[in-house]
Amino acid sequence: MSGKHEERPEKPSEVDGTAHLFKALGKIIKVLRTNAGLSQAQLASAAHCSEDLVSAMERGVRTPQPDFLLRAEEALNAGGVLAAAVEDTEMALARARVRVRHPDWFQSFAAEEARALAAHYYEVQAVPGILQTPAYARSLFEHRRPMLDEETIEKLIADRISRQALFERWPAPTLTFVLEAAVLLRPFGGREVHREQLQRVLEVGQRRTVELQVLMLDRDDHPYLGGAFTLLTPPGRREVAYTEIYGHARLITDPEEVRQHSERYGILRSQALSKRESLTWIEKLLGER
Template sequence: MRSPTLIALGSELRRYRLAAGNMTQGHLAKLINYSEGMISNVETAQKVPRRDFVERCDQALKTGGTLMVLHGLLKHETHPVQSFARFAEAERQASGIHMWDIVVVPGIFQTPEYARALLAAGRPAARPEVIEDLVTARIERQEVFSRERPPALWAVLDESALRRQIGGTKTQRGQLERLAELAEQPGVNIQVIPHTMGAHPGLTSSFIILSFDDAPDIAYSEDPATGHLHEKPDLVKAMSQAYEALRVFALPVPTSLDLIRQIREEL
């Protein structure tokens, strides 16, 4: 199910483009410095555009801000597919990624085996091919590590996320090995809140905060029913403050890596 607002945005973009002297997608792409494929994906409601893309289209097509009005309405929609699609697109463009997870190792760190076991457990009625598609999509998010300019990445994990055996001992050990490898990469910082810390500010939920060079921070969280993309400044600020509080409770990065390796050896 595609978002009605996203469909309207794509339709209006196409209408204004054709009204501008029957302008081609290729011509518009050159004017706004985006790919022709991106324009096609937005016009057919296949991709949620960033604010920058819509602003450039508004200016190039002289719409008087009509497209930005529609884009602004997207943030009020809660369809889980659209929320995650917008988050995934934003994640690819983020200059900083800050994650907190109390339950499991975050998706961007997961091995295929760990992701497969986790996704299958959460969708017991899903066909195997559906699970494999979801695994592929999750692993593709890890392309951020191989970018020419990868984002600065900070993760705070509760010790519970490291000790919960997803997919059995072999899979969990492989996941912890992967986590330790990533923790040694430049720009990747992983901290662990040990069980000995007791109560702390993150016991209620997990979340991710994305930061950008030229746009405000946004945040993402999930509940059993849907995913939520948070863009209201006050809410994002509150989540950022909670994240900084969690870092105070966490072990330093080198000590956290030692704990990850210790737990792996105990399996």
């Protein structure tokens, strides 16, 4: 779902001071990277993460993970500066995990998504939040009405991007997406933001752990016009469904309702382009074919 008015950001509490720790650490990473003559993309490659993640950490809106600090230590020849921060970072992260970060209505979904064995996303309006770039997410939040203040926008962006840790889990969960073609045709944020977002969708869709399909606009039939939904399979539990319409979120556990959503999703997948066809279509949108 594109909306999912996400949780408070993966930012430690201002009260215990850890937010300031991570902001300072982000600034240190940026200085070390600049002094080393590396771009964000080059550091991302060396540290085995995305450029978006490096950017978010340097801005203090994402928490540097201990394994990133150790890889960055070597890549930046940091002289032990980043390695020395690993212990404090681990302690701060442990404190953050026990805090409730999500609004009450979002907590159930966020918890289930983070540990899901399988997650299936159907979207009709905008790129699903879990696939969004920071710039794309910002464009959506900045144009939301009633208007949001800048601090709230930054928090929401951080939360949204933090959910993308799901892609890095191993063993990898089963992840599939069915996106209406209109989702990828809408240039939210302008030409450059739209292009960057398409590239992000393409990059994720190319992963062997992800199945991404596009449902074209020329279909003359459709199994479900009720809006976007997500299907999740938590460990040791039955599949659940999640919907969010006009800000009203609902985590569905009733077996019959979940079965209906699962059946619809299966039909949607059968009507969509295959993964290879979908990626080729996105490449054509980008002018790469």
